[in-house]
Amino acid sequence: MKIRINRDLITDRMNMLALHERAIVQRTQIPQSQFRQARQSGELDGHTSLSQLHRLATELGVRLTDLLDPPEAAAPQQEVPGPANDRGGVETLIPILVSATNMVSLAHAARVLGWSRDHMDAVLAAVPAALHGTGLRLHHVNGRAKVMSTDSPGRAVAYAIGCLQTMAAGLNLAQARTLRRIVNGETVFHRNIGKEEKLTLGALKNMGCIELDDMAQYRPTSDLALALPDLT
Incomplete structure (x- = not known):
């Protein structure tokens, strides 16, 4: 018996959040050989426990149902960029860019979130205005981005970042x-x-x-x- 998983989602989340295979294996207790094979075949050994699958989903920051149900091929839907859409995107993107340890690949982020390149660009352009007055700034270079503290953050900002990282x-x-x-x-x-x-x-x-x-x-x-x- 095999457990089907969404291997593309695993790869995308690992790339976007700069997760390493060894760390995931240690935290989930899934044997490294099985996890590596699953990333290639899209199938986990049937003896993998539910708690291990839950831990894997938690490490990747996705729902267990998304991990276990690979999306079926479907015609891409046309997005309608606009102010309201961009605001929702900003609320989604900023926590990702704050909590990530390293610079986030925007291409991988867009793929995971189901955004077009134009929509990602529009949301990214709206981030600086959303961060104004928070003591945080957007660092964006070579297709990667991260939200970082300003050069001289106050104590409240530093603790707010720590609070967000802890809760995430x-x-x-x-x-x-x-x-x-x-x-x-x-x-x-x-x-x-x-x-x-x-x-x-x-x-x-x-x-x-x-x-x-x-x-x-x-x-x-x-x-x-x-x-x-x-x-x-």
């Missing part, structure tokens, strides 16, 4: 456990820790969740509620 990606298990320890007052020192824990603490620090005190011990920041609004 979520905490992994190691980060959640470490953050719970710190919030509960357990001693977590910066010195004498392993490489993996350093990476975990660094990620939490970049999200605006924790900071170092005078004793080189991590503690929650006063703005933790802003960086993680769902934390109570």
Whole structure:
């Protein structure tokens, strides 16, 4: 038994979000050989669990139904660019350009979103006006783009970016456990820790969740509620 998946969607999302095969395999627990074969054949081994498929869809930022149901060939629909259409496109494009780690390929983004090149150009042209006054700017070069902070962002902008990245990606298990320890007052020192824990603490620090005190011990920041609004 095989599970049919949309291999073009996987390729497009990996290219658009600069996702690496090894990272996806580690997070989904799908064997690398099976995942690589699935990207070529469009079929996963029937023993792949539902939780693994859910994790794969989450990593790609798509719905599970979209991942499992390859779109049928259909005649392309003519888009009608206009102010209202562009506004909706801006609301879709900006979160992608903010949360992506690297520059996003606009060609791949347009393909995934089902936009024509003209519509992508029109939406991209409307982004700077939408970002005005936010402390963010559009960086666009050689067919790739990303929304970045200005040269001297204020604290509110920096935390807003951290908040968006946190809500988009979520905490992994190691980060959640470490953050719970710190919030509960357990001693977590910066010195004498392993490489993996350093990476975990660094990620939490970049999200605006924790900071170092005078004793080189991590503690929650006063703005933790802003960086993680769902934390109570």
